Amino acid sequence: MAKVNKGRFTAEIEGEFVVFLIGMTINKPWKIHKWLPMFLAMPRMLRELSTDPDSGFLGYMMPPIPTVIVQYWRSFEHLEAYARSKDGQHWPAWVAFNKNVRASSGDVGIWHETYRVPAGAYETIYGGAPALGLGKATKLVPVSAHRESARQRIEHQDTAGQDGAAGNSAESASLSPVGTGG
Secondary structure, eight states: OOOEEEEEEEEEOOSOEEEEEEEEEESOTTOHHHHHHHHHHHHHHHHHHHTOGGGOEEEEEOOSSOSEEEEEESOHHHHHHHHHOTTSSHHHHHHHHIIIIITSSSSEEEEEEEEEEOTTOOOOOEEEEESOHHHHHSEEEEOOGGGSSHHHHHHHHHHHHHHSSSSOOTTTOOOOOEESOO
């Protein structure tokens, strides 16, 4: 079990980042030969990304039975580079999916959503919880008096993004790839 952080914390990250949601719908569960390869491919990709600090992959959250996986990336360019690279785990999984499933009649569906988050345009709170989500993927810091409410935290981020006076620095940020689950 992960260490529980006592108290209230918020996440800090300098600059823009990307939140990528990806999921699979198993529309015909009895066709295991159609969905199992995709189900097994994602943990391999996450392991690969988590060991490559240059990939731009910051971390992920995945429930025990993954219906949706939340990923955090340094930039859209990093995400796209991984998706298009023929040298990693993603490309062969994508080719196999297209060959095996795409032509089927909806046995398995996949989906994703990509969000570019401008610098300072986010707010987080983690109370009495282990590091998770953006807080685990970036830098987790204690909530201070000027960040008690969601409004104060988002306004602090807005100010940090505009003048660079607040927020974290590249030297103090913990941007190593991390994950929960898989």
